[in-house]
Amino acid sequence: MITNKKIFxxxxxxxxxxxxxxxxxxxxxxxxxxxxxxxxxxxxxSKTNASSSWINATSGAVLAANSQDSCNKxxxxxxxxxxxxxxxxxxxxxxxxxxxxxxxxTYNTCxxxxxxxxxxxxxxxxxxxxxxxxxSCGIKGYxxxxxxxxxxxxxKCIWDSNRCKALANYTTTCEDNSGGSxxxxxxxxxxxENNCNTTLNNLVLRSKAEWKYGMRNDALARxxxxxxxxxxxxxxxxxxxxxxxxGYFILVVLIILVYFLIKRRNQAxxxxxxxxxxxx
Numbered sequence: 001m002i003t004n005k006k007i008f009x010x011x012x013x014x015x016x017x018x019x020x021x022x023x024x025x026x027x028x029x030x031x032x033x034x035x036x037x038x039x040x041x042x043x044x045x046s047k048t049n050a051s052s053s054w055i056n057a058t059s060g061a062v063l064a065a066n067s068q069d070s071c072n073k074x075x076x077x078x079x080x081x082x083x084x085x086x087x088x089x090x091x092x093x094x095x096x097x098x099x100x101x102x103x104x105x106t107y108n109t110c111x112x113x114x115x116x117x118x119x120x121x122x123x124x125x126x127x128x129x130x131x132x133x134x135x136s137c138g139i140k141g142y143x144x145x146x147x148x149x150x151x152x153x154x155x156k157c158i159w160d161s162n163r164c165k166a167l168a169n170y171t172t173t174c175e176d177n178s179g180g181s182x183x184x185x186x187x188x189x190x191x192x193e194n195n196c197n198t199t200l201n202n203l204v205l206r207s208k209a210e211w212k213y214g215m216r217n218d219a220l221a222r223x224x225x226x227x228x229x230x231x232x233x234x235x236x237x238x239x240x241x242x243x244x245x246x247g248y249f250i251l252v253v254l255i256i257l258v259y260f261l262i263k264r265r266n267q268a269x270x271x272x273x274x275x276x277x278x279x280x
Contacts, residue, residue, distance in 0.1 A: 043074040045083035052083045052101070072099025108232040109205065110157035110166040111189040119157050119164035127156035130166030131187060132209065135224045137168070149174035151182075163188060166207075170221040171214075181214025185225035196234035203232045 043063065046053050054063040054074050064070045067083040071090035075081055082090030084101035094100035105112070109130040113119035128137045137155035141148065154169040166187040172179035186209070193204035211225040 043076070045074075045080055047083065047085055050085055052085050054083055068101040069095055070098045071101050072097065075099075106232075106234070108203070109189040109207070110164045110187075113157060113164040116159035116164075119159045122157040127166060130157065130189065130207070131155045131168045132185070132207070132224050132226055132228055133230075134226070135168045135185075147174050147176050147178070149179060158186070160186060168224065170218060180216070182216060182218035182221045183211065183213035185221075186210045186212070187228075192229070201234050203234060205230050205232060 042057055044055055044057050045067065046055055052067045052071070053065050054067050054070065055061070056063055063074065064083075067073075068085070068088070071082045071084045072092040074083070075090075075092070082092065082099060082101075084090050088101040090099045091102050092099045107113070107124050107126060110119065110122070110126050111130070112126070113122070131137065135153065135155065137153050140151045140153075142151070143149070150173050152169075152171045152173065154167075154171070156167055156169075157164055158167045159165075166189075167184060168186075169184040170182035172182055187207040188210075189205045189207045191203055192206045195202050195204070207228045207230065209225045209227050211222055213222070
């Protein structure tokens with residue numbers, strides 16, 4: 001006869017095996033160096049450090065041999081959020097919602113660009129964000145002694161002395177052809193405190209300012225060229241898609257339901273046995 005103790009013991013064994021398999025898959029997913037596959041039920045993502053593909057779980061047909069331009073297309077909330085190579089993350093809003101894989105590296109300032117081409121191109125538009133906080137990038141017009149002038153503050157990333165720096169270039173143009181360069185300031189940033197492995201979860205960057213004057217050394221422009229210390233959030237820790245917190249919660253609920261179904265079935269058998277015994 002199956003007793004409640006046997007049921008409870010079977011339940012514990014089942015739960016232990018489930019947790020062990022979950023932990024084992026977690027370890028293999030972390031340590032795997034070639035490819036990792038995350039099954040979603042209908043579609044899964046096969047990925048390596050350099051490539052990723054969407055594949056039909058039933059037929060094995062390749063839905064997207066290179067999922068870097070469709071990393072969000074077959075995403076299933078609660079199971080798999082994206083399909084990108086291991087060193088990239090998915091920008092889900094790109095390509096009309098299909099997604100696009102981008103480098104996992106967090107770019108906070110111009111100094112995060114490591115080559116002159118990326119620095120001068122500045123695809124991520126970091127120039128405006130990397131200059132001093134009291135710098136107003138853009139154009140501002142004004143009239144002085146009846147002459148209309150325009151102050152232009154151009155903010156961008158620029159490669160200088162083998163590293164990428166932020167630049168604020170101050171110029172003035174007036175209707176009477178006066179004006180000219182008022183000077184420029186460059187900032188180079190470096191990490192002075194890394195709190196990504198603490199509860200602060202931030203990076204502290206120090207931006208060193210360097211002033212250079214042009215045709216005239218403008219005092220107002222010069223006043224914006226100051227050293228600064230800023231805090232930036234760390235990039236989010238990559239989470240394994242194959243088992244989210246919701247997936248784990250569902251697994252626990254299923255284990256509990258199976259336990260009570262077995263227990264209820266056993267109790268019904270006991271009652272029937274007692275009734276049949278009483279009739280005899």
